[in-house]
Amino acid sequence: MKFDKTILNAFGQIETPFYYYDTALLGQTFDAARQASLQIPNTTVHFAVKSNANPRVLQYVRDAGFGADCVSGGEIELCIKAGISADKIMFAGVGKTDKEIMLAISNDILCFNVESLEELDIINQLAGQMDKTVNVALRINPNIDAHTHEYITTGLEDNKFGIALDDMLKAVKHAINLPNVNYYGLHFHIGSQILNYNSFRILSSRINKIQDALEAAGIQTCSINVGGGLGIDYDKPQDNPLPDFNKYFATFKKYLRLRPNQVIHCELGRALSAQWGSLITRTIFVKRTRTKRFAIVDAGFTELIRPALYQAHHKIINLSATDKKRHRYDVVGPICESTDTFGTDELLPTVERGHLLAILSAGAYGEVMASQYNCRPLVKAYCTEDIIKQSGH
Numbered sequence: 001m002k003f004d005k006t007i008l009n010a011f012g013q014i015e016t017p018f019y020y021y022d023t024a025l026l027g028q029t030f031d032a033a034r035q036a037s038l039q040i041p042n043t044t045v046h047f048a049v050k051s052n053a054n055p056r057v058l059q060y061v062r063d064a065g066f067g068a069d070c071v072s073g074g075e076i077e078l079c080i081k082a083g084i085s086a087d088k089i090m091f092a093g094v095g096k097t098d099k100e101i102m103l104a105i106s107n108d109i110l111c112f113n114v115e116s117l118e119e120l121d122i123i124n125q126l127a128g129q130m131d132k133t134v135n136v137a138l139r140i141n142p143n144i145d146a147h148t149h150e151y152i153t154t155g156l157e158d159n160k161f162g163i164a165l166d167d168m169l170k171a172v173k174h175a176i177n178l179p180n181v182n183y184y185g186l187h188f189h190i191g192s193q194i195l196n197y198n199s200f201r202i203l204s205s206r207i208n209k210i211q212d213a214l215e216a217a218g219i220q221t222c223s224i225n226v227g228g229g230l231g232i233d234y235d236k237p238q239d240n241p242l243p244d245f246n247k248y249f250a251t252f253k254k255y256l257r258l259r260p261n262q263v264i265h266c267e268l269g270r271a272l273s274a275q276w277g278s279l280i281t282r283t284i285f286v287k288r289t290r291t292k293r294f295a296i297v298d299a300g301f302t303e304l305i306r307p308a309l310y311q312a313h314h315k316i317i318n319l320s321a322t323d324k325k326r327h328r329y330d331v332v333g334p335i336c337e338s339t340d341t342f343g344t345d346e347l348l349p350t351v352e353r354g355h356l357l358a359i360l361s362a363g364a365y366g367e368v369m370a371s372q373y374n375c376r377p378l379v380k381a382y383c384t385e386d387i388i389k390q391s392g393h
């Protein structure tokens, strides 16, 4: 993300807080992902819409030729509206309602990622009523702990996601026998913010074993969906604005044993959307106590809940700094909850009332998770081109 003079001048004219989406970096990110994905033939990148559902962003997703990974009827409608073609839309989630399933069927989406036998039956029944046959991929829980990069036998009954490995063969056979669903493929998603590529290597070898088992039972699989979860650098976003998409796809190319003509899907969210988004906020007061300096800003967890929800930390910079001297600040929001804190002891160039701060890496799981707690209005998001227009250049 770049904050040049034009951008900074324009920021001064806009009511804070707001989201700023650097569309040059967005373009670079999407290009890098698309280029890297070409390493594996027949790969489609699906943008995980739950990470950022801004209509303008979805237009960039469409223009990049990406598909979409949706987790609600609302997301499917937004994608269709943005012009993303239905045959590139997948629908995932453990709790799809009948209404959402029917919406997806009537739009002829590419496939449902199905998480249980019950869901398979309901999709079959609703598709039958609508005189359609729909593609289903079965989400298999491969028992991989993405954070410890070891095989781990998680209690299968404890995990709400996916179909247990033990039930896989039964589920696939069931799908094949249902009249109004077509067994399209297998779906996996092992976690989020994964920076250890070994997890993707382990996933690949697990998928290889699963495919061997299915083939032994005479079952061919058309599509493999490796999910999302590639992480980003929250500590040094300015040094590492692009995730290593090459390494990500190279890992699957190297370790995943694909069958001839098999198609590959991945569903990246954060990796495609985090780094080009910043939350821009104005300092309302700088409060000094005997031991601390607080920068009290006009954004709160209503705009960016990740720090409060996951104890996540986003890099904060002072865009208005004039002073070389640095101090430690607790950067806090105005909401009446002590979790409304963006950072403690942040080393920042002297912050004064009125200074603009940027909270970085906020393009993913930022705007989409906004709330109106404390009767605060939802804030706007501006792309670079909106900002330039605003400032009259």
Ligand SMILES: *Cc1c(COP(=O)(O)O)cnc(C)c1O
Pocket (backbone or CB within 6 Å): 048, 050, 051, 069, 092, 189, 191, 192, 193, 227, 228, 229, 230, 267, 268, 269, 270, 271, 364
């Ligand atoms: C959330 C989610 C994604 C995207 O996750 P990221 O960590 O943002 O890449 C992809 N697939 C499924 C099934 C998900 O639930």
